[in-house]
Amino acid sequence: MAELPATLGEALAAARGRIPAGEARMFLREVTGCTAAQVAAYPERGLAAEQAARYVELLDRRAAGEPVAYLLGEREFYGRRFGVSPAVLIPRPETELIVDLVKARIAPEAAPAILDLGTGSGALAVTLALEIPAAWVTAVDLSPTALAVARGNAAALGAQVSFVESDWFAAVGAARFDFIVSNPPYIVDDDPHLAEGDVRFEPRTALASGRSGLDDLTRIAAAAPAFLAPGGWLLMEHGYDQAAAVRVLLQAEGFVAVASARDLAGIERVTLGRYPLRGVDAGARQA
Template sequence: MQEHEKAPALAAIAAGTTIGSVLRNSPLDPVDLRILVGHALRLSRIQLITRSELALTANEAEALRAALHRRIQGEPVAYITGEREFYGLAFAVTPDVLIPRPETELLVELALERLQPGSRVLDLGTGSGAIPVALAHARPDLDVTAVDISKAALAVAERNARRHHANIAFAHSDWYSALPGRTFDMIVANPPYIVKGDRHLSEGDLRFEPVDALTDHADGLSALRNIINGATRHLSSDGWLLMEHGYDQAEAVRSLLSAQGFSAVRSWTDLAGIERISGGRIVNPFA
């Protein structure tokens, strides 16, 4: 349904309209709709059911129309509500950061399986802080550092760390630039990996997300190369590097890792069967 065809449904939302009527008659995706109605009216999912015959006030109708209009315009639900769940935790999100996605949870799971007590972990390009906060929340014993080149993104990440009482050291850094001489037992990253000019950058939710966090403005591998090349100077012996990448980049990333002397190089598939994470372990990185 085109945008102009959805407009009449918005116009029908007015004072006296019931919540049930909105939920039954909106052309929006039902899941998106329930989230947005709950957000606009400050009601839980259960309350949307138990109060379905509740009539909207004029102010509530206006707030709901505004939220639904933003979604019809294509704005991501997470930016409208200001929140997205990741690894069982609620994260604040703004247009300064990528929206955390379920497939990235695999990176967290793989990291947790390999981290020893008290390990030092570095997250590169932290964005909303979803990865390091999830790690620190699950394992308070970890020594976690997270960096980003965007000060606005760091502000969001720090807010999320405070929200979940996660002890994380944040730094403004272009990859490793602010970390001279520091070493870690594991480095994790979900860097920009979409190829310059890819049509997906102008479609769907990606249109609203920070472009520099999506694409390297090159072949999609330049950020991954920088991370892999720098990791040999910042990983302790037997340290792991784990990275998320594009659906068709696993073979190339494995080759880059092997060329830099990583061992146990492999890729892991997400729930859709796509090779989503690749990594390896470095031995005697300073030899």
């Protein structure tokens, strides 16, 4: 067994060439409680044996490719810290676009009913509940392990969310919602990226969706009208090259005002449509 680093400086040196320096400093802050300034200014500061051992464990696991979010057990989303584990997809910044799109479509003091399909860590459901305090938020996931993570995040952040174990809409009941949101699996089953980077460690069931990557997007689009209130919105995240196909899916199911929104990288990342108001949108459905 290699000798454990005895100081902050030795710990940083041990990481050189194995992981990025920024990640090494982050791990040191995690195990020691030091600030970034202290790590930089006091390389001679000593490490306790248990701190050094924990740091080396994190270093080795990261060097093997394990995601930082899983190693630290958390990831930021919409300015809040969410607990994560290998049971859930790691929240990503582009998914925050769904929150912005929902907020832009509600009136002040509104109390919308919101359904989050495939909630995973609960990042979307919890964020929407906190950003729209009057909202009634329900979150579903097929995985009981994922739901346990999501419940923990809701409790830690003080969000009122109802959680349901369900295969998409199967156990939702007869409720109708003003918004249905989802970041479903949308990667092609044999996409080589599934064997690269952080994705290797994430649950495959939260990533891959058939030969075209559209299986789950298609299921949600087809079933959503039965669970939307008239005038309600469906918003789904999808792959960088799937926006046109998802717009066709929504239009085929009778949605109106169908559009795709771009993330901060300029990629069409979320496609949305409104369930028609009877009579009001008749012309739009025929157009």
